[in-house]
Amino acid sequence: xxxxxxxxxxxxxxxxxxxxxxxxxxxxxxxxxxxxxxxxxxxxxxxxxxxxxxxxxxxxxxxxxxxxxxxxxxxxxxxxxxxxxxxxxxxxxxxxxxxxxxxxxxxxxxxxxxxxxxxxxxxxxxxxxxxxxxxxxxxxxxxxxxxxxxxxxxxxxxxxxxxxxxxxxxxxxxxxxxxxxxxxxxxxxxxxxxxxxxxxxxxxxxxxxxxxxxxxxxxxxxxxxxxx
Amino acid sequence: xxxxxxxxxxxxxxxxxxxxxxxxxxxxxxxxxxxxxxxxxxxxxxxxxxxxxxxxxxxxxxxxxxxxxxxxxxxxxxxxxxxxxxxxxxxxxxxxxxxxxxxxxxxxxxxxxxxxxxxxxxxxxxxxxxxxxxxxxxxxxxxxxxxxxxxxxxxxxxxxxxxxxxxxxxxxxxxxxxxxxxxxxxxxxxxxxxxxxxxxxxxxxxxxxxxxxxxxxxxxxxxxxxxx
Numbered sequence: 001x002x003x004x005x006x007x008x009x010x011x012x013x014x015x016x017x018x019x020x021x022x023x024x025x026x027x028x029x030x031x032x033x034x035x036x037x038x039x040x041x042x043x044x045x046x047x048x049x050x051x052x053x054x055x056x057x058x059x060x061x062x063x064x065x066x067x068x069x070x071x072x073x074x075x076x077x078x079x080x081x082x083x084x085x086x087x088x089x090x091x092x093x094x095x096x097x098x099x100x101x102x103x104x105x106x107x108x109x110x111x112x113x114x115x116x117x118x119x120x121x122x123x124x125x126x127x128x129x130x131x132x133x134x135x136x137x138x139x140x141x142x143x144x145x146x147x148x149x150x151x152x153x154x155x156x157x158x159x160x161x162x163x164x165x166x167x168x169x170x171x172x173x174x175x176x177x178x179x180x181x182x183x184x185x186x187x188x189x190x191x192x193x194x195x196x197x198x199x200x201x202x203x204x205x206x207x208x209x210x211x212x213x214x215x216x217x218x219x220x221x222x223x224x225x226x227x228x
Numbered sequence: 229x230x231x232x233x234x235x236x237x238x239x240x241x242x243x244x245x246x247x248x249x250x251x252x253x254x255x256x257x258x259x260x261x262x263x264x265x266x267x268x269x270x271x272x273x274x275x276x277x278x279x280x281x282x283x284x285x286x287x288x289x290x291x292x293x294x295x296x297x298x299x300x301x302x303x304x305x306x307x308x309x310x311x312x313x314x315x316x317x318x319x320x321x322x323x324x325x326x327x328x329x330x331x332x333x334x335x336x337x338x339x340x341x342x343x344x345x346x347x348x349x350x351x352x353x354x355x356x357x358x359x360x361x362x363x364x365x366x367x368x369x370x371x372x373x374x375x376x377x378x379x380x381x382x383x384x385x386x387x388x389x390x391x392x393x394x395x396x397x398x399x400x401x402x403x404x405x406x407x408x409x410x411x412x413x414x415x416x417x418x419x420x421x422x423x424x425x426x427x428x429x430x431x432x433x434x435x436x437x438x439x440x441x442x443x444x445x446x447x448x449x450x451x452x453x454x455x456x
Contacts, residue, residue, distance in 0.1 A: 037426055042376070071380040117350050123340070161454040164436070193439050201436030207350070208392070208429030211421045212453060225440060227449035 003028055004068045006087055007078035008036050010045040011104055011148045013053050015076055016060050018152035026060045029068030031087070037062055056079055058117065062125060066091045074100045074223040081107040081126050082119065092166060097136035100172040102179070103127050103199075104143050104151070106206050115210040118160050118203060127199035138172035140165060141199035142180065145209065147219040152223075154184045161222040191225060229252070232296045234315055235306035238378045240267040241281050243304055244288050246380035250410055251278055257296030265290055270334070285453050294319045301364050302328045302403060304338045309335040316362060325364035328400040331355050331427075332371050332379070334434050345389065346431065349363040352394055355394065355427035356359040368393060368399035369427035370408065373437065375447040382412050382450075392419050394426040419453060 005016045006029040020026045039050035046053065054062065061068075064071040068077055069091055079087045084105045088096065107126040109119040120126055140177040142165045143151045150156055154163075163185055167173045177190055193201065205223060213219050233244045240256060248254045258264040267278035272275055274281065282290065289296075297319055310331045312384045316324065335354040337347040348354055355369040370393045371379045378384055382391075391413055395401045405418055421429065426446040433451060441447050 096332060112351070121432070122345050122349050155453050158456050159454050191440070191443060193436070193443050198436075198439045201439045204349070204432040204435050207432050208426075210423070211426045211429045212419070215421050216453075216455065221453050222451040222455075224389075224454040225444075225449050226231075226385050226387050226452040227444065228384075228386050 001025070001073050002027070002071055003074050003076060004072035004077040004182055005078050006068070007080070008050060008062070009078070009080070010043060011099065011151075012052070012076075012078035013046060014148035014152055015104070017053075017057055019022050019181060020057050020060050027072065028060050028062050029065035029069040030062060031065060031090070032066055033062045052084050066095060069095055070186050071100070072099060074102060074179065077101055077103045077105050078132070079105055081105040082109065084126060085129060085133060088130060088137075093134050093136060096134050098138075100138045100169075100175050101134075101138060102143070103130060103139055104139045106144050106203055108206065115207070115214070116167055118206065121200065121204050124201075125197070125200040125203045127196050127203070131168065138167065138169040139195055139196055140167035140169070140176040141196065141202060142166070142176055145202050145205045146147065146222045150220070150222050152183050154186075157222050160186075160189055160226040161223070162191055164193050164195050164202045166193050166200075166202060168196050187201070229253070229301050230299055231302050231304060232300035232364050233304040233306050234293055235308070236278060236290070237306070237308070238271060239379075240304075240306035241278070241378055242273060242376035243306055243332070245281075245285055246411060248285050248288050255296040255300065256288050256290050257293035258290060259293060259318070261290045261292055264403070292419040294323060295325055297327070300327060302330060302407065305329055305331045305333050306357070307333055309333040310337065310356060313357060313361060316358060321362050321364060324362050326366075328366045328368060328397075328403050329358065329362075330371070330404050331358060331367055331369045334342055334372050334431055336434065338399075343435070343442070346434065349428065349432050351428075353425070353431045355424050356430070357432070359396065359424050366395065366397040368395035368397070368400050368404040369424065369430060370394070370404055373430050373433045376452045378448070380411050382414075382417070385448065385450050387452070388414070388417055389452040390417055390419055391431045392421050392426075394421050394424050394430060396424050
């Protein structure tokens with residue numbers, strides 16, 4: 001299975017590394033591969049630069065976004081929420097048609113100070129915006145409610161905790177759920193909320209997530225839906 | 229300790245019954261006590277009418293809102309979010325000054341169909357609106373992220389789960405946290421998120437809560453912040 005990850009930040013690197021470790025063929029998409037592959041500044045979230053990270057995973061091919069998605073069975077949107085639509089638009093609906101997009105992004109708006117607000121919420125969501133703009137793409141929202149290290153290593157948090165899934169296409173959701181299982185998620189901890197409009201609910205978890213980060217002083221936590 | 233609950237629906241009845249059982253002196257506020265005390269229609273959420281409920285708790289005094297808050301040490305806002313500001317305005321800032329308000333309400337807007345959206349969110353919250361309109365009231369948001377039966381009986385859900393607290397006044401938060409403990413909440417499951425603006429985060433949990441109700445088919449669940 002060929003997986004393309006759009007976005008070369010902390011989330012993109014973390015997910016790419018995990019999927020490569022699991023044996024998938026992984027392409028990493030960026031707007032400008034030359035610029036990205038020259039990034040030597042330290043990322044405080046990962047403790048290393050892109051160059052250092054890429055040395056550990058040389059099999060992960062860094063390509064221009066449009067080239068990276070060619071032949072991909074599944075695309076992971078790990079771009080910043082504010083950039084997701086423009087990145088996908090530059091690739092174009094034709095290249096994206098029929099593909100599954102696992103959307104990890106959140107529509108965080110940093111323009112009003114910290115903590116960020118959401119640029120879209122309540123009556124809409126980023127996932128729905130992507131689905132509307134690219135109707136032939138099969139958008140599945142998942143994993144956007146936790147830090148990158150937990151996405152790919154759920155057992156890093158003690159006890160059970162939840163990952164939510166939203167999407168219109170049942171087969172696309174099944175592909176994503178299979179991928180989640182391969183990353184270590186237990187079936188009982190995966191909650192399928194329904195169609196893509198339910199992503200409003202999970203994107204709207206971010207405001208409390210951001211405040212919990214402040215209160216707890218770290219991001220090693222996740223939501224769990226406790227029930228009998 | 230004298231506690232006044234504003235709102236005579238499912239949440240108001242459930243919280244009033246629990247606080248009475250715990251030995252508090254409880255007043256129940258409504259706009260029109262005659263009308264409320266004549267309500268014989270069945271409440272599908274509780275399985276009984278207001279009249280039947282009140283027969284079980286005759287010590288809970290039903291009063292006009294402004295009369296009910298007189299002498300109260302703590303007020304619980306269990307009105308519908310869309311009515312909260314007008315109910316409090318009818319009581320008036322003078323009667324409310326210096327009191328602690330435990331705000332359970334959510335700004336649900338049913339005008340756009342189901343599931344409801346939020347009438348205020350992202351850059352504001354109902355709790356902040358109340359605090360701004362009544363600056364001498366000490367607003368503490370808590371318990372708004374779960375069904376009424378869990379609010380007053382956390383052990384009805386197996387395992388640990390979380391209640392969030394937001395508010396500007398440290399002493400008022402302490403009063404509410406003590407009340408939560410008396411209702412069965414364990415200290416380690418109470419997360420103080422910070423000032424009243426953090427209520428944006430907890431009110432914004434409602435959209436996913438509403439969708440979980442649909443997905444799970446019941447409301448016997450609660451959020452837990454799983455962490456090491």
